[in-house]
Amino acid sequence: MWNRENLEAQWAGWTERAERVMSVVRPYRHRIALFLAVVGPGLIVSNVDNDAGGIYTYAQAGAKYGNTVLWSLIPMTIALYVSLEMCSRMGAVTGKGLSDLIREEFGFRVTFFLMAAILVVNLGNVMAEFTGVFWASETFGVSRFISVPLAGLLVWAIVVAGTAKWVERIFLSICVVYLSYVVSAFFAKPEWLIALLHLLPPQLMHYIPTVRPFVQVPPFSAGYAIILAGLVGTTIAPWQHFYLQAAVVEKRVGPRQYPATRNDVLVGSISCMIIVFFIIVCTSSTLFVNGIHDIDNAGTAALALKPLAGKWASALFAIGLLNASLFAASILPLSTSYVICEALGFESGIDNKFSEAKIFYGLYTALIAMGVIFVLFLGRFANTILLWSQVLNGFLLPVVMIFVLILVNRRDLMGEQTNPKGFNWVAWISTVAMIVLTLMVAYSSIRELMSHPVS
């Protein structure tokens, strides 16, 4: 039976079947490729947002105040979208990065101080990312003296080897790990309707008699305000605006391609917030309900994944944390040095040789090296730095927003594409709200730092 002809006939049958399978798969492959090509800066920029500091803050918010923080997500989504959309629009219309525009319209000195502030703030963020690596590796019992320098080298090499684009996509795919929060939230069997109800402002829902018994009104306290500000601070960061606008310019998005980019930004903002929603619901229905109101280490945060992963919860959490930290750490230092060099007129970009763009590579290397060194030798100040980096982010954000708002409303730059009136209102209101929240946080964190001097 197994003669030669038979084999050949079989083989032919196989190839035919394989062909048929391929003809079905091919269109999908094409579609996936198309999707990856469209995975634009908007999606990346909002997903990098869910970094170490972000996850920490969301989990903290859920554990501490349960469902009562959920109402802030919708206004935050709007604020995130509005602020990012303005930058992407400016990029598409003017074809210039945010830092270039600031330099051209506000002069060297203003730009210099703004860049100095961005450097300091982003250095804080980079430190926070490496702290995330440190916490994640601790869960696996790996010494930070191995994991953190390794992570630093990896991130540095990724960019210098010029493979950043690919790696971005890999990280973006590992972001699927965040979905474990979604699944875990389902396993924890929270009261979905009640959680969804809290997406509307509970302060108002409270007055509707039929839903009243289900609504928890948030406490009016300093601690609650800090958590709110923390949420805003980790979700809307100054560096995102620079990164997004530069990416839009680099992708040669023009007015005709702009609608696609706007959708990308919209999808990015919403998807980021959906993840945040599930993280909060998940932590709220696992930790808050069980009376665990304070997350002091990665172990406690991982408890939220227990309903899904059981004893593997902490491993799953650590993988997510590691990915988030590495993702952000590979994007932040690069975008920081790029923005600064562009604004101040130094050669920048990874297509330059080291000798051609010394300052660019120097800055990039220094940011990573300082992040690594900080975690290695001053790891015990990690919480202080996390706190401060968020406070500084919060301080810088309104400043950047004001620059953005002035520029985007300039008719000589934007032509017909200046902000519509309603848009301006939303943008200014969110800016003012951010300023108020920032001042509250600054006040309380400075008080906290004063009252608990770091030993």
Next chain:
Amino acid sequence: MLYATELMGAKTYDVQGNYVGKIREFFIEPADQSNRIAHYLLSRGSFQPLVARHDQVAAVAPGNVRLNVNERSLEPYEPNEAWLAVQKDLLDQQIIDTSGRKVVRVNDVDLAEQRTNGSIELRVTQVDVGLPGAVRRLFQGIAPQKFIRKVQGQFPPRSIRWEFVNLVESDPLRRVKLRITHEKLEDLHPADLADIVEDLSAAERQGIIASLDEETAAEVLAELDARLTSQIVEKLDPEKAADILEEMAPDAAADLLADLPKETSEELLEEMPGHEAAEVRELLEFDPSTAGGMMNSEFVFVGEGSSREEVLKWMREQDLNLDQLDTVVLLDRAAQFSGTVPVARLLLAHPEQTLADLKIEPLLSLPPDASEKEVFEIFDKYNLRMLTIVDEDKRPVGAITVDDVVSRLLK
């Protein structure tokens, strides 16, 4: 040597020693002299700003300027589009360095004093794009002069001579008024120019392409990536765009038009001369991923019976596109495709040899609906530099050259 930053804000006194105001701006009048500071803007609080002409200035030093006339002979300031403002139009803006072939940002402007009868003229010698200029910009007005000079000395200077500076202005009217031409850019290699153009913003890009001659513009567009090219062409004046398309190889023009919205490409095709438009239209019919979509309808074909000498003589008389002239296509008596002769073979052949003797074996061609992949494979297998595309009647309709294949493979 003086720097514009150091002089900005200098207190100015008239011939009697009366305070007139502070210097707020320098203007160059390119229509008159390309590098002379022609006017100084002086302002004092809420008074109407005044303008001092170059021949009214007696002495210039950092922080202190003297005029040789009375305050009353100065004219009130009227904005003038034909004046190039050093602070507004130059400082912090991007310019093209034509000697270094790149786009740079101006930190400061260096000025030289020139004594003419009774007055001092300032001439722009170079623009500072390095750290010393940055240091001056940062500390001017908040640190003592000596300190600034000392700190800036620590850094290596990086400047561009004024004659190599090409300004970038996106407003076409202003460009004319400021006498900005891009003649110097036309001397650059199209690939370098394309790199420069890529570094600029959309409006500036538009301005540069619009002001280049059609031939250079076509060469630059061919070097840019497809998305940029279609954005630029879409916004060009249709007549100019059609002129540029005419200069491009028909396949490149067809690729470009395929990326444009239907109405725009139709409009451009109508602007183009009938013969060339027809060629491009034909190419547009083909699916871009087939041999027909890759081919170029411009190729050289001769009868296979003609001698080498006849062919060369004929070719000299034609206005042939040298980029495409790598291989000659042969036709037999029935006007069907009968082979190809690389120009290198033609070069070495005897004058009286017929082309039929010179043609290369085997006889290769593909139909227009052959897939991209088939094209790649045949190029790879036979190490081709050019492949003839024939229709059902074996008549050559186009040719694919190796550069078409390379650019397709890189996509």
